[in-house]
Amino acid sequence: MDLILSHINYWVAIALMMIGFYALIARGNLIKTIIGLNIFQASVFLLYITFGKVSGGTAPILQKNTELYSNPLPHVLILTAIVVGVATTSLGLALVVKIYESYGTIEEDEIAKLDAQEEN
Amino acid sequence: MKHHIVPRVIAKLFIPGIILFGLYVQFHGDYGPGGGFQAGVIIGAAMILYGLIYGLNDLKKVAPSNIIISLIAFGFLLYAGVGIVTQILGANFLEYGVLGHTQKEGQHIGIILVELGVGITVASVMVIIFYMFAGRKN
């Protein structure tokens, strides 16, 4: 029981991660793939932030009368990672637009079919 | 949305406010939550809002894409340039201490400058991405 209580946060993050991961690999629509990627990454960020939490701590902005701060390092890392994530998303979306313009579809299996036709 | 009067008026009222808030976030990041990245996103969002309401061409008149492209590069150069300057001043890359008379002052100057670089790049990248996507619609 202790184990569950003390680790539930990690598991929640993992469960959310897997939801995103599933959306990412199981769905054939390219936009959904990207959204899945977003969810997957956001949940990884949650895992990091969870590592940084100190019980009873406050946000790492120095104030008087406060002794205990949560760990700022994961926050910094995740700030960077969020930016990286949005960069990936925008590039991915640009590719989707490009794909739509040249294939006329954003469904993975239809694209694969069109590619196979070209191959022959 | 070009022809709806209500959003146009609201936008006129709000957009300066949003930009002001963005600037606040930019320069107040040392004390509270926020910093260059968040500020960049906010200012970028304000401009995108402008574009959405007044149309792409109006926005392009305010912020021509050539200038925006240069700004992307400029922000990044500003950041990296601070590093080079500290190197020229005899310290390691991005060692801001040498920028001021004291370590603290130097750090402060350095951080403000690089945060500014971040803000400029982020805001202009947001706008340029908007340009690219919006320009594709036809």
Next chain:
Amino acid sequence: MLSQLPALQVVIPLIAAPLCVILRNKEISCLVSQAVSIVSFLISLILLQQVLNQNVISYALGGWLAPIGIEYRLDILNTFILVIVSGISSIVTIYSKKSIEHEIDSEKIYLFYTGYLLMFSGLLGMSITGDAFNVFVFIEISSLSSYAMIAMGKDRRAVSASFTYLVMGTVGATFFLIGVGLMYAMTGTLNMADLAERLPKVYETKAILVSFAFISIGILLKLALFPLHLWLPNAYTYAPSVVSAFLSATATKVAIYLLIRFGYTVFGSDFVFIKYPTAEILASLAIVAIIVCSLVAIFQTNIKRLLAFSSLAQVGYIILGISLNNLNGLTAAIVHIFNHAISKGALFLAMGCIALVIGSVKIKDMEGLGKKMPFTAFAIVIGGLSLIGVPLTAGFISKWYIILGALDKGWWVLAILLLLTSLLALVYVWRIIEAMYFRSSENVYKINEAPISMLIPMYVLVIMTIYFGIETSFSAGLASEAAKFLIGT
């Protein structure tokens, strides 16, 4: 000045990228890329000289010492990688002008070079840094730029290939991120040297095992080890020639470097190879990769695709060398990173020449090329022979060491298997050679040889392929020094 070189190694190309955007001129950006690559190459050579004298160089970015700040940490291994990456980049950029003008819209050329420089600095950053999270950031710089670069290919399949790469690459990077997070949770640090010190205390924990698994899978996705290779063949096939050449010669190599770095330095070979059967898993994957990908390569009609599959097989050899966990095996892996970079680089550059002149890289369009483009065809022959591992080419040296490594480990069946698989390379290389020299083409129209500005850089690589097959004190010498450093003997 000398002490600032490690920072400049990455920062110069990184700064050159926005400069290209501001200048917005295709000629200048081409020149800038060339100059920057050559300067980086020189810097990396000086760094190599320094590393040979003092073993390890540490550079504290921002002046903050290691676990607090981010550190650049150079040893023989990653300096060697820097030399390879920047050397290849110098050659590729000098080669690139004509090829790019042919393949990219002229308004976008300056952006293309910007992307190229970012990709280049991303790879340098991945190699040089001593901080696990910083690796992630630079992985993303190099990956994002390579997605964009690949999508610039003329065929529309370039775009879909790039998207697949984007998805798999991001999954790989995120897995890597998860692994780093778990390591961080168990040790509280991100600095590699610090991690190496603190990890042994928590070797027994499940978290570290899982962290190793995620980091490895993330990196293996990046380096495209079978069966995680699905993104690579199309990406290399449809990317612009210059991009294929640069990526195939450097991108997977840097990912392999990361695998060595995390396996041997951060986690340590005791943890990786003795505590867990990593060697067996990696070796079996590698063998399957070699066999399957070589077989697939045999049946390709598009030569770039054939070379892409051959690259996958060659990655298998390198991984195999790493998994042997002995001096000769590791030497083989490191020297093959170098040897494969130069010979595969030469081959892809030759493909660029052919794409420029003929407009196709299908095997049937290359018939009779031996007479029409004798220099390009000969370059393909030499590069191909090196892939097979024919003596007096660089490929032979790698083969020699990897078989020694297998014998040292007592895996003599593996040694024979390796020799047999090089025959598969013989088959696919021979298909090209036969088409070029022993078939006369039906096309009667006249074809000229590629421009001299492309031939010279290509021939630099070709000559290196032969030179480093004969005189190996630089390549194999450094590789074995690096291997000794890693294994700690």
Next chain:
Amino acid sequence: MSLEIYIDLILVIFLAITGIAVIYVRNLFAVAMLSGIYSLLMASIFVVLDAVDVAFTEAAVGAGISTILMLGVLAITGNREKVSNKSPILPLLIVICTGALLVYGTWDLPIFGDPNAPVHTHVAPEYIANTYKHTGMPNIVTAVLASYRGYDTLGEVGVIFTAGVGVLLLLSRRKTTNKLNQKSKSEDQS
């Protein structure tokens, strides 16, 4: 404290629902909105976990910019997802294996919020103790971001810059070809 846990729990349940909805809803506009909501909820959790800067960013980016971009793309590509006949078994298997591996890995992680975890005893305390001395800034996150790990942030700006350049490379059009395209289009129509 207990209130915190309840808020946390409720948010998490909402998150899970949103996530699953993303998988099953086929109207892509709705999915984009859902993903925005997901980010907002995530940002709220970040606040609960003391990561205010991160929350701010996640809200601005995930709920703001990402959503706008998605909607923009959907306006171009159309908003219906086609019914895919892909078998869900293999992806499900992969996901379950990955998840199980991760859960296995968390088994001996330090207890949530434990102030004695390695994360809180190595490196981080030095930031908390010395930031003000070194930089004179109260916001430790900003100080670490811009100074201690300023190089990471340079890389981050590099990534954003790369994305900008990448999008420009992919989507910018020549004005001349634009006209040509329109010409050919009009010819097609006539």
Next chain:
Amino acid sequence: MDINFLIILTIIIPLAGVPLILLSRNSPNLREFITILTASILFLTNLLLTINTLGLSESKTFVIVNFFPGGSIQLTPEPLGLIFGLIASGLWIVTSIYSIGYMRGKNEKNQTRFYCFFALAIAATMGVAYAGNLITLFIFYEALSLSTYPLVTHHQSESAKQGGRTYLGVLLTTSVVFFLFGIIWIWSITGTTEFVSGGILENEINPYLTGILILLFIFGIGKAGVMPFHRWLPAAMVAPTPVSALLHAVAVVKAGVFSVLKITVYTFGVENLSSNGASEFAMYLAAITIVAASIIALKQNNIKKMLAYSTVSQLSYIVLAAMIVSSNSIIGSTLHIASHAFGKITLFFCAGAIYVASGKTEISQLKGIGKAMPLTMAAFLIGSLSIIGLPPTGGFISKWYILLGAIQQEEFIILLVLIISTLLSVAYLLPVIYLSFFLTPDSKIDHGEAPTAILIALGISVTLTILLFLYPTPIFQIAKFIGN
């Protein structure tokens, strides 16, 4: 002259010939003059080298380049190599003369390419002859395979390409899989691949491992044609006849058996092998090849095919002799390299001469041809005698020593094999003579002798065959150095 200089010259001279031949591609006369000139200079260089070296008490090594730590490409002139070098370079002159007649007579295409790769092949052969360690040997061995490939596929027809694929496929496969593996294994055991008088493996490993290693080399050196890796030889018959002569008599196959011999002597060591009997199995393998290949030769109707299988059989004589490992058999083996070279080249020249003059390729077509081409067929007779092992030809001497060796080691089964195979070779060679001289042709013969260049070449090779019988002393003298 300095020995180091001479030895590097043996490789540089034919290599230098290549650009010269290329430059003179528009003037066939000049091109072929250069070929013959290069060949002659090469032969003289070899001769000088031999004379200079034999006076020395110990062999000198010339390191071209240090390959990787401990491994180098190096050349060492030693008696065995000198004999091979002399034979190969001498026969290059003869083959060149012959080629001129043949190629011009048949109006072949791509003659410049032909002469270029011919010269390259000779350069590689020289490297094999003087290789100072296993790595060098392997490198030049592979170079030889690659440089002869364009010669085999010279006609560029579908069948030529097919033959070329088999040729290269078998040779490279065996060399890469077995030969290279053996070399690396030896390196990992001893840390060296040097050729040392008396061998480097003494006391290093047990007889079983030695046996396996020997097999690796016997199979790995596919050019020696030990069954089951002999397929490439008949496949290579699609090549023009001078190439066949080069492959079968001068360079390729001889490089193969020579390598086997060299490895036996300098890597395993004669003493070492004869004391532990590790070579037994390989010896029987060679014996089987001798008999089996002779039987197949018996059934052939195509002259070149018949000769090819005869070559397979004869090569195994050399391998067999090497595997018997006695001083006499090693001498016999060395002599047989020479005698078979002279004999077989004569036979191939004859086959080519017949083809050029009459266009005939099958044995059954040869009825009565002796009257139209008496000189050619007389040469054929001499060549046959040498292959069979009868006086007055060199073949007699070499076979004699092999027999002596077998008796010395009390290998009576081998003795029996030798006798049977001699009878078989009589059976496949003499019918040709019989047909051509004693039967009347089916149709009228309207051609005369082959072109003069061909006849000159034939004359030289016949003379050499007989000379080897009359004056075996020089080669014998050199061969004796090996026994020690």
